[in-house]
Amino acid sequence: MQASFDPLWRRLLDGGVRRRPARRYLAELKDHLDDLIAEERRAMSDPREAETRALCRLGSFEMLADAMxxxxxxxxxxxxxxxxxxxxxxxxxLAAITVLTVVSVVMTVKQLHGASSAGALPGWVSEFATGMMFFSHAILPVLLAWALGVVAFRNRSALLWPACGIVALSALGSIFHPVLTLPTNTTRGEVSIVPDGIATxxxxxxxxxxxxxxxxxxxAARERQAA
Amino acid sequence: MATTNPSFMNGVPELLVLRLLQGREMYGYEIVQAIREETGDVVSLGEGVVYPVLHTLERGGAISSERRAVGGRSRIYYALSPKGVSRLTELTELWSRITGAVQQVLVGGGHAGLV
Structure with missing residues (x-):
């Protein structure tokens, strides 16, 4: 029965090693261990003893992890x-995508406003603009926070900075709520930032x-169960 | 006055790996066995720690790797690159200077007469 490299994998990720080099390292270690076991088996009859000696020659998981x-x-x-x-x-x-979203909506509205002879905008523009503003201040921070959470989870990063990032994204989303006032025949359109409350x-x-x-x-539950 | 690299001991596995790969392409297990044989088991470490050295050398462009199927097994073969050749020359010169200096101290050191 071959040794499980799972503890080494976890140790590497906990130590901040990227998944790709960690995966390659483990694959090469497994191949190396196979060669060592084959070599030890040629020298002795007890397969269990051969595997123990092979593992010993490969190095402790602690040493192998530290080396990487x-x-x-x-x-x-x-x-x-x-x-x-x-x-x-x-x-x-978040800031860059929000600015791009607002600028693209403003450009679209300007284009439509300029093209309309009477200066009246099509009915769907208001909904489109409101939807895009909602996306930039509510959907986008959540999507970025989810992506951040998945990356931090996969990399087994310490909790502190991913948590700070999620809090920062939520705060930015609730503070920088862009509101677009559409132009009419008599008034100019404008973009304003209206901070939301603590509830948002x-x-x-x-x-x-x-x-x-x-x-x-x-x-945590899975690892408790495995332990 | 020449400066001495304080972490020269850290470069020993790197030097050995580059020197061995100068002769021919090898995979990790072969490299470790070659180190054991050629140093008469004087240099022996956890065999797995050779891979971070190999990966670092590859990342620095000193060696290249290629996956090949040999005898029903997939193996990663490492080969020395032109950049690796100059790195090997550099490290060999440095190592020769250091061992020469240490040897000089051991053989005819100024403080030997004090004992």
Missing amino acids: IERREFQTWGRKAPVAAYLIAPSVA FAVLLAVAALPYAALLLWR
Whole structure:
């Protein structure tokens, strides 16, 4: 029976090693172990003893993990720069996509307003603009928070910075609520930022954090069961 | 005055791997066995720790890897690249300087007469 490399896999991810190099490392270690077992079996008859000796020659999981973890080039950004990866980058992404969304809606409205001889906009424009603004302040932060949570979960990152990132995205979503006032025959259109209350923040935070929290709880239960 | 790399001991596995790959392409298990044989078992470590060294060298462009099916098994063969050849020359010169200096101290060191 061959040894399970699961504890080493978990140790590598806990140490911040990216999944791809970790997967390759484990595959090569398994191949190496097969060669060692074959070599030891040629030298002795007891297969169990041969496997024990082979594992001993391969190195302890602690040593094998440390050899990979100490190499910074194989670490995730979440380990190398957690503030940038989990706090700054998602917040900047939210700001950039929000600005792009607002600009594209404004351009569309301007185009339609200019094309209309009477200056009246088609009926669907109002719904479209409201929907896009809702997307940028409510849907987008939640989607980014979910993505952040999945990445942090897969990389087995420590809780602190992913949690801060999710809180920051929810706060930004509830504070920067863009509202577009459409132009009419007599008035110009405008974009304003109307911060929402604490209730919106709480709802966004609950929805944004839910999958990450559920994944963490599921993993904790699974690992407790395995132990 | 020449500067000494304080972490020169960290470069030993790297030097050995590059030197062995200069002769021919090898996979991990072969490399470790070659290190054991050629150093007369003086250099022996957890065999698995050779892979992070190989992956780092590959990432730095000193070696390249290729997956091949041999005898019904899939193996990753490593080969020295031109960049690896110059890295090997660099490391060999550094190692020769260091061992030469240490040898000089051991054989005819200024403090030997004090004992």
